[in-house]
Amino acid sequence: MPLHTIRLLAPALSYPAAEHESLLEAAQAAGIALQSSCRNGTCRTCMRRLESGAVEYRIPWPGLSPDERSDGWVLPCVAEPRSDVVLGAPAQPGWWSGSGSAGDE
Numbered sequence: 001m002p003l004h005t006i007r008l009l010a011p012a013l014s015y016p017a018a019e020h021e022s023l024l025e026a027a028q029a030a031g032i033a034l035q036s037s038c039r040n041g042t043c044r045t046c047m048r049r050l051e052s053g054a055v056e057y058r059i060p061w062p063g064l065s066p067d068e069r070s071d072g073w074v075l076p077c078v079a080e081p082r083s084d085v086v087l088g089a090p091a092q093p094g095w096w097s098g099s100g101s102a103g104d105e
């Protein structure tokens with residue numbers, strides 16, 4: 001199973017992810033605690049912009065509108081990488097907890 005590199009723009013970090021891992025699970029495995037809540041694609045807490053790369057969803061109808069999907073928003077808790085991925089800023093800023101210090105803005 002190929003490993004892909006996931007690069008976050010905010011905070012500026014990178015981590016590996018296998019195709020069977022969600023972007024959120026892989027971040028947690030790398031010690032990066034991104035914001036999440038439901039972890040099943042419904043609450044939208046984890047929503048970020050997909051700046052580049054390809055993902056596939058574990059569930060048929062993740063909690064994004066067609067317009068949001070076409071605008072490049074993704075839900076990392078249920079999105080699995082199919083290439084190297086760059087994730088942009090979160091939709092809900094001000095919530096980075098991975099380093100114990102607040103904020104990525």
Ligand code: FES
Pocket residue numbers: 035036037038039040041042043044045046047063075076077078
């Ligand atoms: S954590 Fe709820 S949609 Fe991702």
